[in-house]
Amino acid sequence: MFSGLRIFKEGLTGNTGWSPHWRDPAPKAEYDAVIIGGGGHGLSTAYYLAKNHRMTNIAVLEKGYIGSGNIGRNTTIIRANYYLPGNSEFYSHSLKLWEGLEQELNYNAMVSQRGVINLFHSDGQRDAFVRRGNAMRAQGDDAELLDPEGVRRYLPYLDFDNTRFPIYGGLLHARGGTARHDAVAWGYARGADRLGVDLIQNCEVTGIDIESGVVRGVQTARGPIKAKKVSIVTAGRSGQVAALAGLRLPIESHVLQAFVTEGLKPCIDHVVSFGMGHFYISQSDKGGLVFGGDLDFYASYAQRGNLPMAEHVMEAGMTLMPMIGKAKVLRSWGGIMDMTPDGSPIIDKTDTYGLFLDCGWCYGGFKAVPASGYALAHLMATGVPHETARGFRLDRFRDGHGLMDEEGTGAQHNLH
Amino acid sequence: MVDLEAKKPCAGLLPVAHPGTELVEVDLGALTSIAPFAGQQDAVSVALQNAYRLGFPAPNRTTGTKDRRLIWFGRQMVLLAGPAPAAALQKNAALTDQTDAWASVSLSGNRAEDVLARLVPIDLRRAQFGTGHTARTLLGHMNASITRTGADRFLILVFRSMAVTLVHDLNQAMEAVAARR
């Protein structure tokens, strides 16, 4: 049990009583269920399988180390500000899970509900944000419309006078905010481990065994493992892993860059996003400005970004809030995004009995971590989709029912 | 009846000069884009030769002189600058009047290359981009046509509506280059 008291006691006794946050077990020959991918979604799936469905003979198979994928390569934003049915209820659920996460896991993931403000810059954009805000309210989440003066009260440092696209107002989502990304992975890992889940690192899956349309297990770098149920939870590599089961997915992989500056005294207290170019920013508790923008736009697995997009992101920052100009970018990185034709994810069964998919998170995967695991665990355990994730069907593109194209950019993967 | 008055794209904006560079608006005369139809490029080339004694320019090249010039303008397209298009061209190519579509400026001076290096993502130094070379590329965030018309002189075209941004961007770069020494 982690607590302030424990820290105090350990501090007085030389910090000798700490133990591993999770075990490093050898893989067993057989599990009831195997989750491929030890990222945020895979770990939360394992946790909720064990916690909600009492499935404890399960393993998470991770190619590298726990949390080595996008859970550690994002801009740490959590929010429930989607507007289309399917997304709306899911992200709403996720935010509720975030709100109790640390107590649930006994791990401080620094969930900080500091408020997300989406700025808009024209009447048309305002109308679209009002539509969104009203959908959020109808879902039971919070949303507040800010006029320019309202924005100024929260964000006095924006350039209100000389910016290329003047600020018409903003949509405030007070319960949105940030979380410490790595700690989310570690908290779920520790939680799952305590419930008996085997977290197996350095265990790449090299094959998925299927007989007569039924999944039987997986081949791994550490030998074959039998399993009655297998889930592919490998956003960023979904296509490669799904191909092991003969699946071709509606996914194209793209790099999304993010940036962090040197530590600074507090200057940005919210999550702020610009409406006329992809740019969003917040300040970490350590003081670094964490910000990002749009995809690099070409299919890539390289986990690194290109200069033109980096420059574009910084130019957007300079037109919106030129007070950040003298902050220095310390580090940039690129995550690999599963981009789908409508910009929304997939949590579904496959045509192979016992084989499940959780993928296509585009660049909304971090905020979805709790609810994705919750929903996938439900689907794996019960065979039916969780009520908050019924919209994430794999076949929606083929039949056109329930597309969730929040951006309205259509079936071009990189435009979402 | 009405008497319409013509206004230039950069009216009131130019000229500007800084140590080492000068920017002026230029009047190129009529501008006509010529896009040969399928298989007609040779025919168009002959027509151009007959009408103006100008060859159909290869990609990234310009032919002609100040008064009559053919500027390669992109895939399957050249821009005729100066005279009105000869009727003979009509049957072999799509001709489109572009006279008013572009703001045309000339940047000159011994620091002109340095100025453009702040805005244009291609190598415009003389050894790479000599007189008679042209490029479709970017200038800042604007699509542009850039042609070297002399040892230290460039012809720059961007959309007419962007004249203010063109002059602003170039002027800023000219100032910055001048301030360097």
Next chain:
Amino acid sequence: MRIDGKGLVDRSSPIRFQFDGIGHTGFAGDTFASALLAKGQRLMARSFKYHRPRGVMTAGSEEPNALVTVGTGAAQEPNLRATTLEIYHGLEVRSQNAWPSLSFDVMAVNDALWPFLGAGFYYKTFMWPRSFWEHLYEPLIRRAAGLGALSGQSVAERYEKAFAFCDLLVIGAGPTGLMAALTAGRAGADVILADEDSLPGGRLNAERHAVGDMAGSDWAAQATVELRAMPNVRVMTRTCVTGAYDQGTYGALERGAGAPQPGRPRETFWRIVAKRSVLAAGALERQIAFADNDRPGIMTAGAVRAYLNRWGVAAGRRVAVFGNNNDAHRTALDLRAAGVEVVALIDPRPKASGPKGDFPLYAGAMVEGTRGWLGLREITVKTGGGIVRLAVDCLAVSGGWNPTVHLTCHMNGKPTWCDAIASFVPTPGAVPGLVAAGACAGAFSTAACLAAGAQAARDALAEIGVTSAPPDVPEADDTPYRIEPFWAVPGAGRAWLDYQNDVTLKDIKQAATENFRSVEHMKRYTTQGMATDQGKNSNVAALALLADATGRGIPETGNTTFRPPYTPVSIAAMGAGGQGMGFAPRRFTTSHAASVQRDAPMVEAGLWYRPSYFPAAGETTWREACDREVRLVREKVGVCDVSTLGKIDIQGPDAATFLDIVYTNTFSTLQVGRVRYGLMLREDGHVMDDGTSARLGETHFLMTTTTAAAGLVLRHLEFVHQALRPDLDVRFASVTEQWAQFAVAGPKSRTLLNDLLDRPLDNETWPFMTCGPITLGGVEGRLFRISFSGEHAYEIAVPARFGASLFDTLVARAEALGGGAYGMEALNVLRIEKGHLTHAEIHGATTAFDIGFDRMVSANKDCIGKTMAARPGLTDPNRQQLVGLRPLDRAVELTAGAHLFDRAAPARRAHDQGYVTSVAFSPTLGHAIGLGFLSRGRDRHGEVVRVVDALRGKETLAEVCPPVFVDPQGGRLRG
């Protein structure tokens, strides 16, 4: 302490500057660090977590400790490295992250609490009660964290970006880089030599090595002169290459020198494209972990030599040297030669034999601890003969040198462990086209560097077909570098690794205990290597110690990834040009000045500016103006600039066939001189855009697009042609900019035009949806009888040079007829009254079926998007369909973005039936009207729905009706 006669600073140029309000004097060539050290000031900063007093540790951009703030007001710049900050007259420097003062910082209480603040302690507490995180814990943590502060004001200085191209980029101007640049320059290659320092030479300026028959620094100066004289070589000092990107692209940051000057950019961010590059970035010295190894006065040995040899500054009066390699020994010799007292040379290698000097050499000994809170006073040395305490004010430490491999890792390359130097070296080929040479490749002697630089340049040039003569490489020191790995002194106290982030050896061990054994886990759990130096000083040691703690070798332990930028880059530099209006081009119509003159507020429409409304005398609100403008169009005649709509010239024998492919409806049947409304789908079956196309000739069409989609549609046409139907003979040219086009709308529109046109119009030859050439005052233009307002209307186009003049003329004539100019607000009302659509409705997720245009999808031909539009989900009768909305209470307004619910249903998602897209007050009808999408809407005309705008706290009931409010039969536009 400044040493007479030493160093490269200009003693004849004293420079006055301030630190925390106290005046100091240095010399031209000094950094802030060297000038302060010359005054004997060691304390310069505080650490991040424990607020420990800190002094300068290095002499370069990798400095982890001595970070300061410069300037005030908008010019305030935090987190500058004292070690690279060149002093200038009037420079004002302030310490940061300390309160109330640098020498007395109350937050240093954290240092006493260290047992409770170890690695990752915050993950284990601050969880109760839940609401305390945002309200108590987090604000406290945020205030304590951070380094310097931004001013909160907009940047006022200029920054810029630039492009450069070369055959060979040489990164680093030390012996390797200078020799590479000389070799390539002499061969005639196009060379850029970039170095982050203000003075080329690298370690040649910091050591006493000779090159050929002259001092190394003199050789560097001479080489620089030669290079600067070559027209094919650009020497870029103060320019740090910060990132390696694909296909030979590099990012580089150039700092402006000296005091800020008006007009002169503070920084320039370069994008350098190089056919080949030589990385000659040198090496960085690492520390040794021992108890309290972070006190002001403890520095790298190389830094002590640099301050001595380059800046003529003794970093202390009584100096000890502690190092595990022969290189460190030179420190003692250099100091002694300059007359500085060397208290001891301590080498942990039992068999170390050092240089002979008048100082004791302790072989097999190690520094166990130190004392001195604000500055080093004493070190404790464990020797074979027992513990020795030595009074010193400076300790020069060397744990060995780490090649600066960073750029070779920017494209996901992993460096290779090299036992000989106990560090990582670049893996060849990690960055295509880049070769690492000299110290950054593990060759540490000056002679080896010179040779490697020459060879690397020759090899690189050979690859791009440039031959070079075998270079004349001068002779130089070739002393072998001998090192035995030595990472940490055993002992109990806290031994720092990452100085700035206060990560100690204990933290690494605790991370390992808690199973953060992967190097990435260790980094993220302890924050090791995440400070502003990104682990340049400490990562290698930290992972060696992690390897030790986990019982693995260093190669298996692996390392974290170096990512761009190599040194931090200001957002203002990389985002230069974006501030203010520079973010995107501004597009102005020809009528802009006239609109502004008429006091019209100009609003952004994509990149364009358009007039919102034209206020008349006595009008105090936009609504008054808008209502008047709507009425004048409906009753008289209005003029509106519509030039921003996209116009695409389409010509060719197959033009008509082509349009049949991109439009849902048929254009091949359109008569010459006629215009038709067209609908365009994306291949996924949703509506892409709409607009009219006019047939100007048998093989000549003019397509119009919406303002926002002009570029997108042209790109789409080119795609369909080039990628799908290259067999069709058709050509496109954007003519949006060629024509200034104005809507002339209203019952008196023809009257107005007939006053102007050289040949008058009549309804027979110019019925609705016709087009043709016209002349006015001899100017050739085009006329289209089309209508977005629903009135009898035309759009008249003239070459753009006449646009301003024509607008003035049209407005004047309209005013004479009781009409006038109208803006975007009125345009919007007019189109909503008519149920015409914009991107509020065609927002990318609607289908032709949704907007009631499914009959426009021709059954007789294929078109883009047709097949996918037939998917069951896109033709589901339950889809939300376009409807009109009228409030039951005619006095209330509707609001766009409100959602629609059944009259009796709660306003919850499960009952959501649709939403309002566009609203207007209709002066024609005298009440509010709206357009929206409603589930099964077309079947529900006459029903009453609940319209809920929870955001605005508004709710009303509205009647569902057809989406055309005015003149549904279209009599007005045909009349």
Next chain:
Amino acid sequence: MRLTCPLCGDRDRREFYYRGAAVALHRPAPDAGVAAWDDYVHLRDNPAGETRDLWHHEAGCGAWLVVTRHTVTHAVLEVALAQDEGAAG
């Protein structure tokens, strides 16, 4: 990233617009069936390796290009005009 446009030469990535996999060149017949159209519009091989995709030299000559390149190394192997690769290819 830089691409060598067959018409303009070596150019910075910022001049180009990216569309997606070159599968878009091979538009199915209207009656090809649901699966063929789903394949065309939605499904992707998405290789971690060599791929062919479509780019538009939007800020240059206006040509649509088929680029053969590697999605892990970003090496560009070939750039061809879409007009030559399209319906025929």
